[in-house]
Amino acid sequence: xxxxxxxxxxxxxxxxxxxxxxxxxxxxxxxxxxxxxxxxxxxxxxxxxxxxxxxxxxxxxxxxxxxxxxxxxxxxxxxxxxxxxxxxxxxxxxxxxxxxxxxxxxxxxxxxxxxxxxxxxxxxxxxxxxxxxxxxxxxxxxxxxxxxxxxxxxxxxxxxxxxxxxxxxxxxxx
Numbered sequence: 001x002x003x004x005x006x007x008x009x010x011x012x013x014x015x016x017x018x019x020x021x022x023x024x025x026x027x028x029x030x031x032x033x034x035x036x037x038x039x040x041x042x043x044x045x046x047x048x049x050x051x052x053x054x055x056x057x058x059x060x061x062x063x064x065x066x067x068x069x070x071x072x073x074x075x076x077x078x079x080x081x082x083x084x085x086x087x088x089x090x091x092x093x094x095x096x097x098x099x100x101x102x103x104x105x106x107x108x109x110x111x112x113x114x115x116x117x118x119x120x121x122x123x124x125x126x127x128x129x130x131x132x133x134x135x136x137x138x139x140x141x142x143x144x145x146x147x148x149x150x151x152x153x154x155x156x157x158x159x160x161x162x163x164x165x166x167x168x169x170x171x172x173x174x
């Protein structure tokens with residue numbers, strides 16, 4: 001988030017509304033994840049994106065170091081494989097489960113240990129471009145469970161674990 005920005009200028013607390021949206025160049029996906037975790041506590045996370053940057057991984061490293069993420073599942077696109085493989089060692093330190101699929105979606109799901117469910121559908125990749133990006137945020141459990149089921153199907157039936165792809169690439173280069 002831009003230093004001069006306050007997330008409260010863009011979003012209302014989750015407990016006060018079931019859905020909200022924004023269009024801004026001041027808010028980043030990592031800001032949203034931190035904001036959600038501050039409100040719901042310890043949680044499991046599913047994230048989909050076309051690509052990921054080192055800057056986002058650094059933010060996520062510190063978010064996870066805070067102890068609120070109990071499980072992280074990430075789906076990235078096959079077309080961004082070269083960039084993803086360059087970040088492989090860092091990704092492995094930060095994210096437990098990373099998958100590659102034909103994916104252009106940008107979804108963040110947070111399922112709190114206490115039962116709260118938050119869905120975020122955003123235009124932003126897991127990168128920092130300082131462009132205007134939009135997002136729709138919902139605490140509707142039906143939306144959450146529909147998206148979670150679809151992401152789990154994507155992972156189970158249409159993706160390759162990053163570890164497998166990386167091992168395959170190493171074997172080819174040996």
